[in-house]
Amino acid sequence: MKRRSGFVESSIAGMTTESLTPMAEANRLSAMLNLVLKSESERFPVDVKSLALECSKNRFPGDPITKIEGHDLPGFEGMLSPNAARTKWKIVYNDSQRSSGRIRFTLAHEFGHYLLHRNRQDKFMCSDLDMNDWDSNERQIESDADTFASTLLMPLDDFRRQVSGEKISFDLIDHCANRYGVSRTAAALKWIEIAPKRAILLASRDDHLLWARSNKAAYKSGRYFATRKQAIEVPAGSIAHSCRRSESLLQQSASARLWFPAEPEAMPITELIHSSGQYDYTLTLLLMPDAEWRYDTGRMAWQGRQAR
Numbered sequence: 001m002k003r004r005s006g007f008v009e010s011s012i013a014g015m016t017t018e019s020l021t022p023m024a025e026a027n028r029l030s031a032m033l034n035l036v037l038k039s040e041s042e043r044f045p046v047d048v049k050s051l052a053l054e055c056s057k058n059r060f061p062g063d064p065i066t067k068i069e070g071h072d073l074p075g076f077e078g079m080l081s082p083n084a085a086r087t088k089w090k091i092v093y094n095d096s097q098r099s100s101g102r103i104r105f106t107l108a109h110e111f112g113h114y115l116l117h118r119n120r121q122d123k124f125m126c127s128d129l130d131m132n133d134w135d136s137n138e139r140q141i142e143s144d145a146d147t148f149a150s151t152l153l154m155p156l157d158d159f160r161r162q163v164s165g166e167k168i169s170f171d172l173i174d175h176c177a178n179r180y181g182v183s184r185t186a187a188a189l190k191w192i193e194i195a196p197k198r199a200i201l202l203a204s205r206d207d208h209l210l211w212a213r214s215n216k217a218a219y220k221s222g223r224y225f226a227t228r229k230q231a232i233e234v235p236a237g238s239i240a241h242s243c244r245r246s247e248s249l250l251q252q253s254a255s256a257r258l259w260f261p262a263e264p265e266a267m268p269i270t271e272l273i274h275s276s277g278q279y280d281y282t283l284t285l286l287l288m289p290d291a292e293w294r295y296d297t298g299r300m301a302w303q304g305r306q307a308r
């Protein structure tokens with residue numbers, strides 16, 4: 001994108017090259033883009049390809065990213081690799097992937113590896129497999145690259161402005177997914193990160209959980225699903241369950257015990273689902289009020305606060 005070049009060069013010239021946290025690194029780029037791209041339509045979605053090429057060329061002229069291209073990459077979403085002399089880097093994304101949102105996220109993820117980790121590994125081959133399968137070093141590196149990508153593509157301040165005061169729904173999530181050019185799942189994961197209460201996003205197929213992610217409040221109160229350790233079924237009373245889904249019910253309020261038997265009886269849960277023909281899985285968002293510490297049956301345990 002030519003319009004950015006001049007400013008990127010001068011903006012980046014004064015930047016130091018110390019390694020920042022994934023979030024700080026993404027925020028630094030966002031601050032620069034906010035200055036350069038004044039109009040809403042230019043600012044989002046982020047043109048990751050141009051940004052990665054220009055930013056690396058200006059900031060790291062000794063080993064920039066010089067090529068970003070799509071290839072057949074069976075089993076992988078993306079790859080970052082240097083030439084033999086390590087004087088230039090290439091990002092390859094899987095071009096059998098049809099979703100432009102997933103490709104944008106993959107490019108941002110690989111750009112994150114370049115900025116944060118390129119001196120730590122010879123090459124990065126990235127898949128969307130569950131990170132629990134990896135050792136802790138790999139997991140940290142992949143999680144950092146995801147954090148960088150999510151923060152770069154969906155800056156928190158802008159994301160908050162999009163959702164503040166709005167009732168949560170998959171329409172709202174889709175509005176964010178369109179604005180930032182990311183998948184519905186990536187936008188929903190961002191939303192649970194800033195959700196004011198306990199929130200869990202999960203995907204299911206054939207009435208079994210494929211994966212689930214709890215936000216901090218839910219995780220800390222013990223409300224998460226260990227999907228890699230055991231097969232977990234979708235409860236029959238939930239609207240994510242296939243026999244109920246045919247009723248086209250997209251939202252319901254129920255007792256939290258439907259999903260979490262240890263919750264107090266009065267604890268409510270709101271369940272929202274999205275199940276379109278486009279994907280072969282159902283996305284479910286579970287929302288619960290906060291939990292609090294309570295002394296219970298002789299031991300400290302997390303208990304849900306009564307419904308408010």
Ligand SMILES: [Zn+2]
Nearest residue numbers: 124126142145
């Ligand atoms: Zn990766």
